[in-house]
Amino acid sequence: MESSCIEESTSDSASATPSVSPATNLTSPPPENLCRVGSGSSVVLDSEAESRKLPSSQYKGVVPQPNGRWGAQIYEKHQRVWLGTFNEEKEAAKAYDIAAQRFRGRDAVTNFKPLSDNEQDDIQSLFLNSHSKSEIVDMLRKHTYNDELLQSQRNYGGGGGGGGSDERNKREELSAAKAREQLFDKAVTPSDVGKLNRLVIPKQHAEKHFPLQIGNNSKGVLLNFEDNGGKVWRFRYSYWNSSQSYVLTKGWSRFVKEKNLKAGDIVSFQRSTGDEKQLYIDWKARMMSTGYGLGSLQMVQPVISVHPVQVVRLFGVNLFKTPTVNSVVGSSSSWSGKRVREMDFSSSLDLDCCKKHHVVGAL
């Protein structure tokens, strides 16, 4: 049971529908005795039910295990990602926090203190973003996350003695250029890729990440976004009173055209964590079922974005990786995520990035 870490079985359950409940299951349950039923007295076997009930955890993402230990799990795309088991409830909670930061970004809801602005947390953020989700999950499951983080800190001079200008440069280089924070994704609607030349930014995200100056409401502002290839896109961002919506207008249609975006595809927005809050935009073809290559598998991006691709071998599996050396959000990490399986490339694999296209319409 260690082959994959994600809840796969996408199809099985669907096709087989092994209508659970083995009626035959008369194999009576565990001999309920474990319970040291209250000392003698009346106590009918209420214990039957009471006793085997596991104590729930006060922490998010933490579940009790029969043996008294604690499991950690996080959900994404309707699927549970198991983060391992721990002796201490608190440890499990920490594992969840780490996964949450990696999966959902800096402002994810966590059990403890979230990453903030200090140098240490920036380093950790960098560390998280420079590893794929599956790698982070592996570390959590193997309880090696802390060691790996420390290791990386030494490499960047966080505190290791010796160091030198070499280490220092390396670190500056990294923090200056690469660290990106995921802001949000949006599955584009038919009208977002239609002739309207506008992309509606969900209010919740717009107000959180792209706040408009009170005075600018009418005109809006020009925002620059860099794509994976380093190309900069400038869009007009404003609020439409008529529809009470935040939108990207001028310039948007060109992006749609060049990327050949189709309804259902996902556009993603990131922002550099460093001083300069550079904005980034990326996209991926619509994904049917999401998965993470965990443990040892990683996915193949059934997408053929324009980005040139190179095959990389990791954990013994071939992966596609964009040339972006600094992998952060764009490359193998977040954007990847599909298992190489029975090729259920059905709709997502609309290769031929140019011609045909699915009728996503209603999902």
Next chain:
DNA sequence: CTGTGTGTTGAT
């Protein structure tokens, strides 16, 4: 035999 972590379901 011991436990993990998966299958499932029902509640937010």
Next chain:
DNA sequence: TCAACACACAGG
């Protein structure tokens, strides 16, 4: 999304 619950079955 998320946790509760039961248990199949991987590992030793």
